């Protein structure tokens with residue numbers, strides 16, 4: 001029950017007095033008046049405020065148990081400071097622009113702030129109880145996270161750049177600090193991650209980098225970036241033993257356009273040239289504007305000069321079409337200097353310098369042309385590019401022909417087969433040897449068409465001979481090593497056999513030893529497929545490659561052709577004689593036929609016959625000739 005009013009007032013005064021004493025003991029000085037609220041009194045002190053409860057109920061309890069009331073007051077002060085700190089922390093937690101995420105010791109998310117939701121796009125209820133791996137971008141390898149946790153373990157804190165994923169799926173960079181929080185007993189009980197979205201910084205960094213490394217007019221890489229790319233390309237080329245080409249391109253008489261039509265039109269033309277050049281190249285090629293009317297091209301995988309020369313020709317041809325600029329039709333010619341790594345130069349500076357001097361050469365020899373670093377190379381490359389260009393026409397205009405060279409049985413001297421050999425009847429240069437154009441056709445990809453055409457011709461011719469009563473066991477065709485491993489070869493052979501109606505056993509495919517041994521597993525598979533068709537298989541130019549006997553044994557091949565290089569010295573050259581003997585013995589032991597090519601003298605044929613060689617081919621028996629000129633009656637007897 002309530003006491004009298006005087007009792008209550010006395011109790012209150014006593015309480016206040018004791019509170020002051022307690023506050024002084026605690027090192028605080030009562031400063032002035034206090035604010036009040038319904039339950040709490042905030043006492044302003046010299047160094048801040050203290051919160052005390054002063055309620056009627058408390059006063060009456062205080063009256064009876066003053067000491068306990070004092071204790072309550074002390075507790076209240078501590079709690080009130082915590083509460084203040086918490087309020088401040090909550091305000092910081094909520095207002096900060098950095099995202100904050102707190103996980104418990106099991107790694108489950110227990111708190112996130114507003115900025116977290118803004119940055120990630122997730123609402124708090126979507127992530128609470130989840131693991132932070134929810135935000136993984138997939139950009140970092142497992143090692144990255146392992147190292148992060150190792151640092152957290154050892155140092156208690158980790159800071160760094162990390163790519164995470166927003167709810168929208170977008171990946172973004174953030175700068176993140178993670179700290180381990182320990183409880184009163186030193187046990188790890190929480191992780192706090194504070195992060196900021198640095199995509200804007202990254203973007204502007206990227207923009208600055210772009211500006212520093214690109215030409216503002218054309219947006220192509222500038223000299224700085226180009227030199228850097230060349231440097232990288234040479235390092236990689238050295239490791240992978242590849243060739244690179246650097247082409248320096250200069251527009252002929254560009255100054256005249258600037259002088260006569262003005263710089264604005266000049267700029268537009270440069271932009272249009274850059275655009276057209278960009279459209280010409282595959283991704284493996286870097287195009288740059290080095291300044292003025294000078295562009296440069298880096299071809300990172302350019303093993304042969306003929307490819308570099310073909311690329312230069314493509315650029316020259318591509319820029320020949322006029323440019324329509326502000327109502328003007330502008331024609332420009334181009335000069336190109338080519339320098340090759342590693343044949344011309346080994347360093348970036350040397351490569352650039354050599355391309356520059358080649359460009360000077362191209363300009364001084366009449367412009368609108370390309371030049372290589374050495375004149376010899378230039379002439380050679382031009383000839384090959386010409387061949388590549390003309391071969392296309394040769395195919396279209398039926399300038400190619402198939403010649404047939406007889407193959408004889410050495411024991412009986414009987415003509416038992418022919419090898420089909422392609423020839424090019426060039427309108428100006430006369431008969432061109434396949435040794436000259438097959439390698440070019442292989443590099444330009446035209447070989448597929450040529451080989452398909454020769455095969456179809458040979459099969460048709462064989463059918464014709466059969467109809468004419470000529471008895472031949474086989475017609476042999478050469479298969480380029482470039483096509484050997486391709487799936488199309490099988491289809492192509494099957495189709496030709498189907499179309500011509502030739503019995504498969506009458507067709508022999510000659511594959512070079514190196515084509516087989518370069519990738520023996522693929523070769524084995526391909527050969528088995530071809531054998532299933534019923535065609536015969538021979539290894540051409542045997543002895544020039546590096547065959548593994550074990551692999552050779554597994555190949556479904558019926559014949560080895562001894563390379564003519566070993567036949568040339570027979571029978572007097574001891575090495576040639578020894579090699580021929582070994583090849584014959586090898587073929588016999590594996591149940592294969594042996595066929596010697598390049599037999600020009602009867603002594604060679606006699607030696608080979610004596611050693612047990614089955615078949616012979618060469619000028620002594622007969623030169624390759626068009627089908628109509630083959631002499632079936634000619635039977636040279638080997639003694």
Ligand code: C2E
Pocket residue numbers: 405420421422433434435438450451454478479480481510540541564597598599600617618619620624
């Ligand atoms: P190969 O398949 O080893 O053909 C044999 C070459 O030796 C032919 O040269 C032939 O004319 C030549 N030859 C024949 N007998 C003698 C002789 O007694 N003495 C000398 N010195 N040479 C002789 P060819 O016709 O110039 O062909 C060269 C190479 O071109 C062929 O070597 C073959 O690898 C390739 N080739 C020819 N025609 C084709 C074809 O249609 N497709 C493919 N992919 N390659 C072909």
Ligand code: MG
Pocket residue numbers: 419478510540
């Ligand atoms: Mg051959």
Ligand code: MG
Pocket residue numbers: 540541561563564597
């Ligand atoms: Mg051969």
